[in-house]
Amino acid sequence: MSTLPQPFSESKPETQLRLAANNCPTNAACEGCSSRHLSLCNALDTDELHRFSEISTDIHKPAKQIICSEDEAADYIYNIRNGTVRLSKMLADGRRQITGFLFAGDFFGLSCKDKYSYTAEAITDVDICRFPRAKIIGSFKEFPALGERVFEMTRTELEATHDQMLLLGRKTAKEKLCSFLLTLQEKSRCLEGQDKNEIKIPMNRSDIADFLGLTVETISRQFTNLHKMNLIELDDAHKVVLTNPEAIAAIAEGN
Amino acid sequence: MSTLPQPFSESKPETQLRLAANNCPTNAACEGCSSRHLSLCNALDTDELHRFSEISTDIHKPAKQIICSEDEAADYIYNIRNGTVRLSKMLADGRRQITGFLFAGDFFGLSCKDKYSYTAEAITDVDICRFPRAKIIGSFKEFPALGERVFEMTRTELEATHDQMLLLGRKTAKEKLCSFLLTLQEKSRCLEGQDKNEIKIPMNRSDIADFLGLTVETISRQFTNLHKMNLIELDDAHKVVLTNPEAIAAIAEGN
DNA sequence: CGATGGATTGAACTGGTTCAAGTGGAGTGG
DNA sequence: CCACTCCACTTGAACCAGTTCAATCCATCG
Numbered sequence: 001m002s003t004l005p006q007p008f009s010e011s012k013p014e015t016q017l018r019l020a021a022n023n024c025p026t027n028a029a030c031e032g033c034s035s036r037h038l039s040l041c042n043a044l045d046t047d048e049l050h051r052f053s054e055i056s057t058d059i060h061k062p063a064k065q066i067i068c069s070e071d072e073a074a075d076y077i078y079n080i081r082n083g084t085v086r087l088s089k090m091l092a093d094g095r096r097q098i099t100g101f102l103f104a105g106d107f108f109g110l111s112c113k114d115k116y117s118y119t120a121e122a123i124t125d126v127d128i129c130r131f132p133r134a135k136i137i138g139s140f141k142e143f144p145a146l147g148e149r150v151f152e153m154t155r156t157e158l159e160a161t162h163d164q165m166l167l168l169g170r171k172t173a174k175e176k177l178c179s180f181l182l183t184l185q186e187k188s189r190c191l192e193g194q195d196k197n198e199i200k201i202p203m204n205r206s207d208i209a210d211f212l213g214l215t216v217e218t219i220s221r222q223f224t225n226l227h228k229m230n231l232i233e234l235d236d237a238h239k240v241v242l243t244n245p246e247a248i249a250a251i252a253e254g255n
Numbered sequence: 256m257s258t259l260p261q262p263f264s265e266s267k268p269e270t271q272l273r274l275a276a277n278n279c280p281t282n283a284a285c286e287g288c289s290s291r292h293l294s295l296c297n298a299l300d301t302d303e304l305h306r307f308s309e310i311s312t313d314i315h316k317p318a319k320q321i322i323c324s325e326d327e328a329a330d331y332i333y334n335i336r337n338g339t340v341r342l343s344k345m346l347a348d349g350r351r352q353i354t355g356f357l358f359a360g361d362f363f364g365l366s367c368k369d370k371y372s373y374t375a376e377a378i379t380d381v382d383i384c385r386f387p388r389a390k391i392i393g394s395f396k397e398f399p400a401l402g403e404r405v406f407e408m409t410r411t412e413l414e415a416t417h418d419q420m421l422l423l424g425r426k427t428a429k430e431k432l433c434s435f436l437l438t439l440q441e442k443s444r445c446l447e448g449q450d451k452n453e454i455k456i457p458m459n460r461s462d463i464a465d466f467l468g469l470t471v472e473t474i475s476r477q478f479t480n481l482h483k484m485n486l487i488e489l490d491d492a493h494k495v496v497l498t499n500p501e502a503i504a505a506i507a508e509g510n
Numbered sequence: 511c512g513a514t515g516g517a518t519t520g521a522a523c524t525g526g527t528t529c530a531a532g533t534g535g536a537g538t539g540g
Numbered sequence: 541c542c543a544c545t546c547c548a549c550t551t552g553a554a555c556c557a558g559t560t561c562a563a564t565c566c567a568t569c570g
Binding site (some may be wrong): 172173214215217218221236 | 527535
Binding site for chain 4 (some may be wrong): 511512513514515516517518519520521522523524525526527528529530531532533534535536537538539540
């Protein structure tokens with residue numbers, strides 16, 4: 001994983017159907033998944049997909065680079081091919097709240113008015129696919145199924161943010177971290193189709209802290225706490241094994 | 256304002272066009288408003304409105320009664336004629352997070368899948384108008400403008416919840432209360448069209464606390480703090496005058 | 511008039527923060 | 541190949557914003 005900032009590269013897609021072919025790690029089979037990665041392509045047939053692929057641009061962003069910024073004109077929507085992205089909002093003095101982490105198959109920029117209401121940054125190196133937003137929005141009339149899918153994605157995302165509000169407002173540090181680990185597990189099950197208890201954690205402690213409304217130190221302490229309670233194993237900072245998922249789930253729900 | 260729970264009353268609407276005529280305190284003129292009360296009726300012409308009015312049921316709920324509960328089948332969508340409603344989620348042990356307050360003109364139940372993901376309760380006596388959800392959702396195809404409007408409302412609501420996540424995760428008690436007062440002010444400006452600094456606060460301290468992720472005591476102390484700082488006047492617990500809105504806005508934004 | 515319940519205030523406490531120091535792994539350069 | 545730097549992470553100790561617990565106030569209502 002490269003960590004040095006580099007100029008981003010941009011190119012026309014070589015495989016026109018990549019949106020359809022590669023970008024749907026999750027689909028109808030994964031209805032249970034809680035987050036944003038209901039794919040758009042289910043809503044379109046092959047001809048329609050061609051049209052949308054043709055207006056797309058493939059972009060590679062190295063880790064740590066900004067993809068789009070809060071208050072910038074929302075000209076594009078983005079689909080993540082692979083890698084991890086964070087969405088965040090800031091206060092004037094630098095305090096940051098991460099509103100969500102996005103993974104392969106996820107979209108962002110869809111539910112904006114005319115400006116992005118958050119900053120999107122690459123956590124790992126990412127491959128993303130960019131579409132002119134006006135063209136997508138404009139084609140809702142022609143392809144109602146597309147609009148329905150976008151509505152469905154927004155709806156699902158709204159429900160997830162309600163859960164996150166409960167977490168931010170009312171859960172303890174330990175409960176927050178347990179909830180987070182379970183969300184990550186569910187996500188990686190969806191993406192990798194595996195039913196393992198081993199989780200890769202692509203983001204750093206500071207990102208987790210800003211997502212859960214805590215500090216880096218508290219995150220670190222809670223990780224060691226869970227380890228001492230024999231609920232997790234910590235291979236390194238970015239790989240965790242949930243040795244007792246049931247107990248973690250119980251804590252996450254406040255029991 | 257009645258406070259005793261009473262059996263709710265239910266009746267067919269006498270004025271078929273009440274949805275159109277009375278329930279749009281806000282409309283295009285109020286685009287700047289941040290929350291859920293973009294009206295649906297703008298999306299429909301008179302004939303269409305008649306059809307929707309005919310499938311609606313008027314309901315009166317006294318204060319403190321439950322309108323719909325988390326995990327209950329989401330059979331209806333609701334439009335608030337007047338009064339104030341709270342949406343909330345709970346943890347097993349009773350900790351509560353209020354995800355939003357709704358006022359005249361607001362809708363809820365739209366962005367659910369098949370179960371309500373929150374409990375809706377009347378804070379004051381409310382008059383609400385109930386529509387079978389399936390019929391509304393089903394008519395998106397026939398009336399695309401309706402679907403677009405619903406999407407727009409959901410989108411707007413999502414942006415508001417992102418702001419609330421920043422508040423819950425990163426703001427101090429004082430900043431939280433100032434942000435809340437300003438939101439209430441904007442809301443009452445929209446509803447009453449007045450540019451006053453006097454705000455009626457329909458909810459009690461405990462509701463405010465559960466909305467801001469704090470305790471009743473902290474809310475109370477912060478109210479007196481703001482009063483001592485000469486930023487607000489407190490006529491009684493439910494009526495506040497913002498004597499220095501600029502200073503309050505500065506605090507709310509973290510300055 | 512006493513009872514009830516929301517709101518306020520006070521005082522002690524604590525979960526999480528802040529500040530500061532230490533650790534370890536990856537990259538760099540000699 | 542080793543020494544050095546850097547940076548993310550961890551750990552410790554003091555601190556404090558907000559909580560908890562308890563008492564009081566005060567408006568409303570029967």
